[in-house]
Amino acid sequence: DGGITQSPKYLFRKEGQNVTLSCEQNLNHDAMYWYRQDPGQGLRLIYYSQIVNDFQKGDIAEGYSVSREKKESFPLTVTSAQKNPTAFYLCASSIDDIRRSNQPQHFGDGTRLSIL
């Protein structure tokens, strides 16, 4: 089945540690996104990529980094500079840039990151 796979489901980070969240899609979508969800808040955009080898900061990019070396893959690294990383992280994709088109997004199941 076509879809988006996020791994791991749960992740624990120690102080000063970088951790990487995986996101893979087999929908042949050009655009991919990382969102963060905190309790009582709407999804907030961390980074997005419209095409391979290109990505842009979203609203809350500080303390995060991404890469887009392959169309299928958009990993997110939560660095030690992110002082409040405990949250639920969702990866999404769409046929083209959702900020400029009316295509819906397709989401993964998410990764819950906690601090040890």
Added chain:
Amino acid sequence: ILNVEQSPQSLHVQEGDSTNFTCSFPSSNFYALHWYRWETAKSPEALFVMTLNGDEKKKGRISATLNTKEGYSYLYIKGSQPEDSATYLCAFRSNYQLIWGAGTKLIIKP
């Protein structure tokens, strides 16, 4: 700062009853309004993308209306079933931005 409000925050509905909830968004620079359903332990699933004032869309027992002039959209569920239990998210698309509401959590009581 653009803001999207969803109300109520949570809702308990008896199985078989109909219900509705609201998404409020800025009435200027409107491009589209998205609705998603997010069941627990699953991924959010797109329900509707609405673009025109007065739009009404339907998917089974779920329908949505759109008023871009006053900045709101209603989601209706007719004859609620246990499988309707989920968080319903809306997202407002303005120029180069997609802004999400915090969601309405719907719990269907058998």
